[in-house]
Amino acid sequence: MFQVASITKSFKEKTVLKGVSFSIEEGDKIALLGNNGAGKSTLFNIIAGQLQADSGTIKTSLDFQREIGMMPQGDLLIEDLTVAEFVELKSRMNQLKQADINGLLEMVELRESREQMVGSLSGGQKRRLSLLLTILNHPKLIFLDEPTTGMDLEAVDNFWKLLEQQEFTSVVVTHDFNQIDAFFTKVLILKEGRIAAIKAVEDIHQAGQTIEQYFREEMNKGGEQA
Numbered sequence: 001m002f003q004v005a006s007i008t009k010s011f012k013e014k015t016v017l018k019g020v021s022f023s024i025e026e027g028d029k030i031a032l033l034g035n036n037g038a039g040k041s042t043l044f045n046i047i048a049g050q051l052q053a054d055s056g057t058i059k060t061s062l063d064f065q066r067e068i069g070m071m072p073q074g075d076l077l078i079e080d081l082t083v084a085e086f087v088e089l090k091s092r093m094n095q096l097k098q099a100d101i102n103g104l105l106e107m108v109e110l111r112e113s114r115e116q117m118v119g120s121l122s123g124g125q126k127r128r129l130s131l132l133l134t135i136l137n138h139p140k141l142i143f144l145d146e147p148t149t150g151m152d153l154e155a156v157d158n159f160w161k162l163l164e165q166q167e168f169t170s171v172v173v174t175h176d177f178n179q180i181d182a183f184f185t186k187v188l189i190l191k192e193g194r195i196a197a198i199k200a201v202e203d204i205h206q207a208g209q210t211i212e213q214y215f216r217e218e219m220n221k222g223g224e225q226a
């Protein structure tokens with residue numbers, strides 16, 4: 001459904017991505033993991049078309065506009081509309097007929113904030129609104145870059161529950177190790193600009209590990225070699 005092949009990217013003399021390749025199949029729920037500075041957001045921004053790779057290709061059978069949803073790390077919101085106005089506007093832009101604005105807002109627990117200006121929402125509320133706008137037109141594949149940043153614990157729990165209820169094929173950059181074991185089907189670890197591991201969560205669990213334990217072990221491997 002989506003293939004990333006041999007992506008490289010440097011900023012001045014610093015090479016951030018050193019040939020990143022992976023495929024996404026329908027139904028995959030992929031956790032994209034890596035330490036700070038590993039290049040996750042750079043990869044995400046290249047996939048989103050916000051940044052140009054130095055080399056490599058991205059191929060997909062999906063329509064980028066209609067079938068792929070992207071939620072970047074920074075919220076791209078119009079701050080001087082009310083929450084309801086913004087969701088209505090986005091629904092119209094997506095040509096959704098008779099969108100149930102209250103129902104949609106309920107889904108991300110923003111119903112009570114419907115008349116509030118977007119600019120006055122808290123960081124966590126803005127993330128929830130961004131999520132809603134990302135999934136509004138029911139894309140087939142979603143990419144989320146640290147979607148729960150700024151959310152309180154309850155909102156984080158609710159966020160993962162909400163995502164679990166949806167049937168999206170997804171790639172999520174996250175550090176939420178407490179919640180992710182139940183959600184993902186695959187783990188992709190980016191380390192020093194390369195994919196260090198791609199592993200089915202089922203196999204990790206069968207080996208008696210949590211995703212966090214597996215991640216820590218993979219991250220330590222390089223340390224032992226160095």
Ligand SMILES: Nc1ncnc2c1ncn2[C@@H]1O[C@H](COP(=O)(O)OP(=O)(O)OP(=O)(O)O)[C@@H](O)[C@H]1O
Pocket residue numbers: 011016034035036037038039040041042043
């Ligand atoms: N526009 C830029 N100009 C110069 N260097 C950049 C730029 N964007 C990213 N970098 C560098 O590329 C490296 C990877 O950054 P990136 O944001 O992709 O990491 P990340 O894995 O998403 O980290 P985090 O978990 O902290 O979000 C970092 O060293 C960063 O300083």
